Amino acid sequence: xxxxxxxxxxxxxxxxxxxxxxxxxxxxxxxxxxxxxxxxxxxxxxxxxxxxxxxxxxxxxxxxxxxxxxxxxxxxxxxxxxxxxxxxxxxxxxxxxxxxxxxxxxxxxxxxxxxxxxxxxxxxxxxxxxxxxxxxxxxxxxxxxxxxxxxxxxxxxxxxxxxxxxxxxxxxxxxxxxxxxxxxxxxxxxxxxxxxxxxxxxxxxxxxxxxxxxxxxxxxxxxxxxxxxxxxxxxxxxxx
Numbered sequence: 691x692x693x694x695x696x697x698x699x700x701x702x703x704x705x706x707x708x709x710x711x712x713x714x715x716x717x718x719x720x721x722x723x724x725x726x727x728x729x730x731x732x733x734x735x736x737x738x739x740x741x742x743x744x745x746x747x748x749x750x751x752x753x754x755x756x757x758x759x760x761x762x763x764x765x766x767x768x769x770x771x772x773x774x775x776x777x778x779x780x781x782x783x784x785x786x787x788x789x790x791x792x793x794x795x796x797x798x799x800x801x802x803x804x805x806x807x808x809x810x811x812x813x814x815x816x817x818x819x820x821x822x823x824x825x826x827x828x829x830x831x832x833x834x835x836x837x838x839x840x841x842x843x844x845x846x847x848x849x850x851x852x853x854x855x856x857x858x859x860x861x862x863x864x865x866x867x868x869x870x871x872x873x874x875x876x877x878x879x880x881x882x883x884x885x886x887x888x889x890x891x892x893x894x895x896x897x898x899x900x901x902x903x904x905x906x907x908x909x910x911x912x913x914x915x916x917x918x919x920x921x922x923x924x925x926x927x928x929x930x
Contacts, residue, residue, distance in 0.1 A: 691734060693830050696857045697727045700826075709798050710788050711765060714758045721751045722820035730822060757787045768799050769807070776800070833858040835904075842904045847919045848912040850930045852904070861903035864895035867911075871918060877929035878922025887917070 701724040708716070725747040732740045761784040768774055776799055778785075778792045785792055835858060843849045855870040856862050868891050875884040884891075894914070898907055915930075922928050 691731075692853065693827065693857070694727060694731050694734065696854060697723075697822075697826050697830070698731060699854065701727055710784060710790060710795050711798050711802060713788060714761045714765060714784070718751060718754055718758065719820065721747065721754060723822070723826060725751070726820060726822040727826075761787055765795075765799065769802055772803055830858050835860055838904060842908040843912055844908075845912050845916060847928075847930050848915045851915045852911070854930070860905065861901055864898060864900040864902060867902045868895065871914060874915070874918050874929060875922070878918060878927040879925055880918070880921050880927075883918065883921045 701720060704712075704716070704720040705724050708720070725744065728747075729740065729744060732743070764781055764783055767780070768776055776796050781792060781795055784790075785795060788795075836853065838860065839852050840849050843852060851870070851874065855873075856866070871891070872881075872884045875881055891914075894910065898910070902911060904911075919928055919930060
């Protein structure tokens with residue numbers, strides 16, 4: 691069940707918090723994974739009637755396919771031609787479809803241009819069927835780091851934090867680590883605590899060369915997580 695809850699959190703993050711271009715290309719695949727994980731959890735807890743849930747998700751997946759196909763053409767032209775001016779009129783469809791604004795989408799396109807990702811990556815949707823046991827679940831079971839996590843992180847809060855957000859990884863980027871720390875602060879009802887400590891977090895990211903690993907940064911990880919836990923406990927919350 692812990693594996694399934696980890697996957698549900700990961701899929702929820704991918705489906706609901708991704709940027710526009712990722713959504714156009716990958717949300718179909720992400721939604722398929724989200725559906726299978728949710729259904730597996732419902733089955734695991736003994737729920738017998740979830741046809742409405744699966745029906746709703748199937749409808750969203752089908753609708754998203756149609757939306758993405760047209761949006762990919764509009765956005766892809768700007769990625770294919772690096773010199774083409776990013777015109778608001780040409781992006782009206784994806785702006786309306788994903789209920790965003792032109793500046794947000796423009797920034798997304800500029801980021802992909804700066805990374806020089808090949809335009810072929812944005813030409814098709816994922817047509818493949820998603821199999822939970824062959825994709826994410828197989829990866830988690832083959833990369834079970836629970837023992838290592840509990841051995842290297844000395845507090846239960848740090849262990850639960852890592853197993854919740856990074857179950858199958860021994861090292862993560864500083865962006866991912868502090869993104870999870872920010873989410874924990876929000877869950878603990880103390881978003882201002884994260885903002886207040888942002889300069890210290892930026893310094894920590896630089897000192898770790900923008901990578902946090904269990905083997906090299908276990909103590910720092912433990913301290914940073916405990917700070918958020920302690921701050922949340924003072925107002926009566928500890929999501930971990």
